[in-house]
Amino acid sequence: MNQSEFLNLVMPFKDKVFRFSKRLLVSSEEAEDATQELYLKLWKNREKISAYKNVEAFAMTMTKNYCFDRLKSKQASNLSLVHSNYKEKGTSLDKKIELNDSVSIVHQLIANLPKQQRMIIQLRDIEQYEFEEIGKILDIKQTAVRVALSRARKTIKEQLIKQHNYGIK
Amino acid sequence: MESNKIEQLLDKYFESETTLQEEAVLQDYFLNSKVAPHLKEYQALFEYFAKSKGDRYTKTIQLNNKKKNWKWMSIAASVVLLFSVYIGYQHNQNQQRAEAEIAFKKSQKAFELLSKNLNKRTTAFGYLGTYQKTTNKIFKKQ
Structure with a gap:
């Protein structure tokens, strides 16, 4: 799968990924990072992706898991401290x-x-x-x-x- | 009439029995028509949903890994550091050797000087010895 094929396949739902991660992570910056990170992961696994029937659902599941990890990680807990002073x-x-x-x-x-x-x-x-x-x-x-x-x-x-x-x- | 149908749909909506089409009807009603006063409190909900849909990811997505570069950078940095420490150590070692050589030469010179002068003194002692002999001769004769 080359880059343009990949982009055609995954770009249509990038806003959905972003909004979904924003719903979970609250801050826009965190959600942007999560979206970027997710697309990197998808790109790395591009050969496997074509095997999935529903790439979008697969990507959303990955987003969910990634956001849960972020919420669990120490880094995110530090960030949430920041967000008690400043919120969206x-x-x-x-x-x-x-x-x-x-x-x-x-x-x-x-x-x-x-x-x-x-x-x-x-x-x-x-x-x-x-x-x-x-x-x-x-x-x-x-x-x-x-x-x-x-x-x-x-x-x-x-x-x-x-x-x-x-x-x- | 219209609001009656909407009420029914709302009831179904809260039981999550509406289809996506019916939910679209509800959304359309709350966004685009005159909402009945007793349904006003739900308007914010559908307005919020519509507004949220407009939230976009505006940055460009990068597919080449940035993090990996950092990893390589750190490895390169540590190699450079190690190398410079080695070079510095070597340089220091050389300098120490040069200093030691200079010190050695200096002390050699000093010893040479000392021994030369010492030799001068021994000849002087020689004279002193002959002087002593002659005085002894004189005193013995007396």
Whole structure:
């Protein structure tokens, strides 16, 4: 596989990889590094890639694993200390106080979900994958995906209604 | 009418029983039409999803490994360091030898000088010896 064939195969989902890692790692810089690193890994394994039926799902699984490793590693824990002082737009305390910025509230609500639910929300509601694909990416059963997704959506719904009523009162 | 259908879809949505098509309908409703007042609280959710989709990776992806270069650089640096230490040691050794040679020559000269002068003294002692003999002769005769 030469470089242009490789790029044609993997470039279409680079934004998805980036957004998925950003959902897990929070910071844009970390997500950019993760995306770069992932593509390097894919490039190194380019001969094996052509054997996979669904390269995109495979890449997303790799992204997930890579991000989990990053979160576990010491380096990332050092970084998270930094992020307690400085956070991405939409997640900072100031932004949380601004109740009228309801879109960033959603961001915060999703950030508060358990990791698994966060990933499923990202893959379904933002990247619009089928349940079957999500199951493949996360290596869980379709029914488990549905249950977790429903739980996540309901949590967000309850919180949103709470916020909404709070705004009125 | 419209909002009734949306409500049904929302119920299904929260049970995660909607298809991707139905979710697209919901998204379209909350983004592009006049949202019924009692459904307003869900609008932010779908707005957020739509906004998040626009997040792009803007940097260029590099396929040649940067990290590996660092590894080689460090190996090269250590080799250079080792070599320079060796050269420095060698140089130091040579200098020490040269210094020792100079010191040796200097001390040799000093010894030579000493021995020359010492020889002068022995001849002087010789004179002194003859002087003593003659004085002895004189005193004996008295």
